[in-house]
Amino acid sequence: MPTLDQPVIVWTAVGYLALVLAIGVWSLRRTRSAKDFFIAGQSIGLWITGLATMSAAFSGFVFIGGPGLVYRMGVGALFICVPIGFTSGLLCWTVAKRLRLLAEVRPVYTIPEALSSRYRSRAVSGLAAIAVLVGTVAYLGAQLQALAVVIEAVFGTRELFGEASLAVGMAVGVGVIVVYAVAGGMVAGVYTDLLQGVLMVVAAVGVFYYALRSGGGVESIACTIARSAEFGPEFLDPLGSLPILTAVGFFFLFGVGTLGQPHMLHKFFMLDRVDNLKWMPAVLGGGQTLCVLLWIGLGLAVPALVASGGLEPLAHPDAATPSFLLGFTPEPLAGLVFAGVLAAIMSTADSFVNIGSAALVRDLPDAFGWRRPRQLAWGRVAVIAVAVAAALFALAYGDLIALLGTFAFATFAAALAPAVAVGLNWKRVTAGAAGASIVTGLVVNLGLELLTRSGSIPGLPRAAIGGGALAGVVAIAASFTVLLVWSWLAPRPTLDRDVARLMEL
Amino acid sequence: MARRLALAALTLSSALILFFCLVGGPIGEIAFAVLAFAFPALLIVVGAGDERGRLGSIAWPTGALLVVLEACLVGMLAFGGEIAEGPWLLGLPAATAVQLYGLILVPLAVIAVGYALTFDSFRVAEEDLERLRELAERQDQE
Numbered sequence: 087m088p089t090l091d092q093p094v095i096v097w098t099a100v101g102y103l104a105l106v107l108a109i110g111v112w113s114l115r116r117t118r119s120a121k122d123f124f125i126a127g128q129s130i131g132l133w134i135t136g137l138a139t140m141s142a143a144f145s146g147f148v149f150i151g152g153p154g155l156v157y158r159m160g161v162g163a164l165f166i167c168v169p170i171g172f173t174s175g176l177l178c179w180t181v182a183k184r185l186r187l188l189a190e191v192r193p194v195y196t197i198p199e200a201l202s203s204r205y206r207s208r209a210v211s212g213l214a215a216i217a218v219l220v221g222t223v224a225y226l227g228a229q230l231q232a233l234a235v236v237i238e239a240v241f242g243t244r245e246l247f248g249e250a251s252l253a254v255g256m257a258v259g260v261g262v263i264v265v266y267a268v269a270g271g272m273v274a275g276v277y278t279d280l281l282q283g284v285l286m287v288v289a290a291v292g293v294f295y296y297a298l299r300s301g302g303g304v305e306s307i308a309c310t311i312a313r314s315a316e317f318g319p320e321f322l323d324p325l326g327s328l329p330i331l332t333a334v335g336f337f338f339l340f341g342v343g344t345l346g347q348p349h350m351l352h353k354f355f356m357l358d359r360v361d362n363l364k365w366m367p368a369v370l371g372g373g374q375t376l377c378v379l380l381w382i383g384l385g386l387a388v389p390a391l392v393a394s395g396g397l398e399p400l401a402h403p404d405a406a407t408p409s410f411l412l413g414f415t416p417e418p419l420a421g422l423v424f425a426g427v428l429a430a431i432m433s434t435a436d437s438f439v440n441i442g443s444a445a446l447v448r449d450l451p452d453a454f455g456w457r458r459p460r461q462l463a464w465g466r467v468a469v470i471a472v473a474v475a476a477a478l479f480a481l482a483y484g485d486l487i488a489l490l491g492t493f494a495f496a497t498f499a500a501a502l503a504p505a506v507a508v509g510l511n512w513k514r515v516t517a518g519a520a521g522a523s524i525v526t527g528l529v530v531n532l533g534l535e536l537l538t539r540s541g542s543i544p545g546l547p548r549a550a551i552g553g554g555a556l557a558g559v560v561a562i563a564a565s566f567t568v569l570l571v572w573s574w575l576a577p578r579p580t581l582d583r584d585v586a587r588l589m590e591l
Numbered sequence: 592m593a594r595r596l597a598l599a600a601l602t603l604s605s606a607l608i609l610f611f612c613l614v615g616g617p618i619g620e621i622a623f624a625v626l627a628f629a630f631p632a633l634l635i636v637v638g639a640g641d642e643r644g645r646l647g648s649i650a651w652p653t654g655a656l657l658v659v660l661e662a663c664l665v666g667m668l669a670f671g672g673e674i675a676e677g678p679w680l681l682g683l684p685a686a687t688a689v690q691l692y693g694l695i696l697v698p699l700a701v702i703a704v705g706y707a708l709t710f711d712s713f714r715v716a717e718e719d720l721e722r723l724r725e726l727a728e729r730q731d732q733e
Contacts, residue, residue: 161687161690161691164690164691165690168690168691168694168695169631169694170695170699171694171695171696171697171698171699171702172631172656172660172698172699172702173631174699174702174703175635175652175656175698175702175703175705175706176631176634176635178706179635179638179639179649179706180634180635180637180638180639181638183713183715187715187720187723190720190723190724191723191724191726191727192727303682304681304682304683305679305682305683308679308682308683308684308687312674312675312684313675319674319675319684320674322674322683322684322686322687323671323672323674323684323686323687324667324671324686324687324689324690325624325667325668325671325686326671326672326674326686329620330620330621330623330624331611331612331615331620331623334620334623334624334627334628335612335627337627337628338608338627338630341630341631342630342631342634345634360714360715360720361714363710364706364707364710365703365707366706367699367702367703367706367707368703368704368706368707371699371702371703372699372703375695375696375699378695382691507634507637507638508598508601508634508637510638511594511637511638511640512594512598512637553615553616553619553620554615555612555613555615559608559612560609560612560613563605563606563608563609563612564609566601566605567602567605567606567609570598570601570602570605571602571606574602582730583726583729583730584723584726584727584729584730587722587723587726588723591713591715591719591723
């Protein structure tokens with residue numbers, strides 16, 4: 087990434103980080119119980135929940151990786167963000183009401199606890215907690231690595247620290263996240279998410295305007311790309327720029343897979359009233375659509391600028407956003423966007439430290455039948471442990487970090503989506519089916535990731551999938567199949583009466 | 592009934608998606624795409640059906656979503672091969688326009704409006720909530 091150490095950008099970033107820390111300190115006084123710490127006291131309204139869900143769902147990938155991926159692969163890569171057209175409704179119709187009702191009548195703060203209530207099974211809850219921890223360390227690791235890259239670019243730390251620059255950037259990022267997450271838990275998390283969500287929307291809309299202006303409008307941009315020798319018309323072909331199994335696989339993975347993302351599902355526990363769900367798809371989906379304007383705008387404008395000679399060909403696709411910001415936007419907007427990038431990364435990261443912490447101090451002790459430790463105190467200790475573990479993981483496996491985000495998303499999707507989305511709506515789903523589905527999702531996703539990278543691991547055979555099929559899609563399809571077939575064949579389970587009634591409402 | 596059918600369709604779809612991912616081939620790719628685009632609507636039917644599995648007022652947004660997604664797939668396949676010479680729509684080649692406007696804006700409008708307009712049909716009444724709390728308390732005591 088090019089160095090961006092202009093004064094306006096640096097001071098915007100410093101101001102943003104200071105504001106986030108201030109929210110953490112302010113939230114400290116509002117965090118008095120485990121319920122406050124893990125689900126913000128179940129007192130959050132529609133707008134904050136909607137924007138917090140949006141900012142938790144969108145990491146720095148939307149701002150940096152997304153446009154770069156389009157530059158490299160063509161518009162087929164936009165199938166990653168296209169599902170936002172329906173995912174908010176899918177979430178609300180399928181799981182939001184049931185999760186919120188569960189949290190209304192039982193002390194449910196986490197997805198593994200929701201599954202424990204639904205299936206009356208510690209094993210299911212424990213397996214879900216393991217899936218959450220595996221995905222959390224990978225997802226958080228990817229966010230921390232991205233945070234370090236942005237801090238390095240904005241503050242120019244490479245000149246000061248040389249090769250240790252990324253580690254220093256990561257330590258600073260972990261420090262800020264830990265301070266506000268430890269102090270304010272989810273109260274701080276949702277209010278910083280609100281700030282971050284607003285910042286992301288403003289930055290995205292601003293950049294979209296400059297992207298269109300730089301290329302002379304949508305039609306001019308598309309014509310320039312289609313006529314260029316470098317990109318050509320196939321760049322604009324949604325199902326031609328990538329194999330269909332890959333392009334539609336992105337659509338399936340990032341659409342259906344949303345139902346298994348604990349950092350999004352977790353937000354529904356916090357909603358103050360069930361009736362506030364009424365406008366949730368509009369708020370959540372609308373916010374997401376405004377945010378991806380940056381992804382789509384730069385994904386099209388940067389190739390057009392390169393094709394017309396307005397920009398040098400990019401040395402690395404991830405340079406698409408910074409190169410455009412430095413050359414085609416006013417400095418204050420560039421500063422705002424980089425604060426938005428920090429916001430996107432940190433809002434996702436803080437959700438994960440909270441979820442990972444809950445898995446350690448609530449879900450795993452419950453699964454093993456151990457007494458829970460003191461929630462608030464140990465929850466804070468666990469936040470530090472999860473953040474440090476993810477940072478060490480990211481440093482150790484730095485060269486694979488770019489792939490970790492997708493792997494982590496697929497891990498959650500394959501392990502949790504069937505047990506949550508089908509299990510909360512169909513009484514026939516048994517604990518055995520849910521457990522088998524979670525194990526299938528975890529093992530298939532992890533196994534295929536290893537096998538598809540078998541070139542770098544001697545002795546492993548190549549994966550059997552071909553033609554561009556994604557490992558995550560295979561894992562999701564396998565876990566859905568296991569859960570559904572098992573449930574059709576197994577005897578109908580007995581449910582707790584309140585859970586059975588809840589599933590009828 | 593609708594929910595039961597959707598569950599049967601989901602079972603078949605997930606198994607076939609798995610199969611087509613492993614087998615691939617031109618026909619397999621298209622079949623995979625058709626099933627992948629139908630999957631979200633099937634899940635909504637499973638989630639939104641009432642106690643007896645009926646859809647009621649939710650049928651129209653769910654049906655509309657299914658039709659929009661599948662129509663967009665057909666549109667992208669039909670216009671995909673002719674980006675340079677084919678028709679353009681709202682400043683983009685037709686296939687790209689279908690992908691961006693058809694798959695993001697149209698479903699969002701259908702979903703957001705459909706969900707809000709039908710919300711009252713699946714709203715949880717205060718007395719239901721109270722009954723649920725009582726059941727949970729009794730369950731806790733047992």
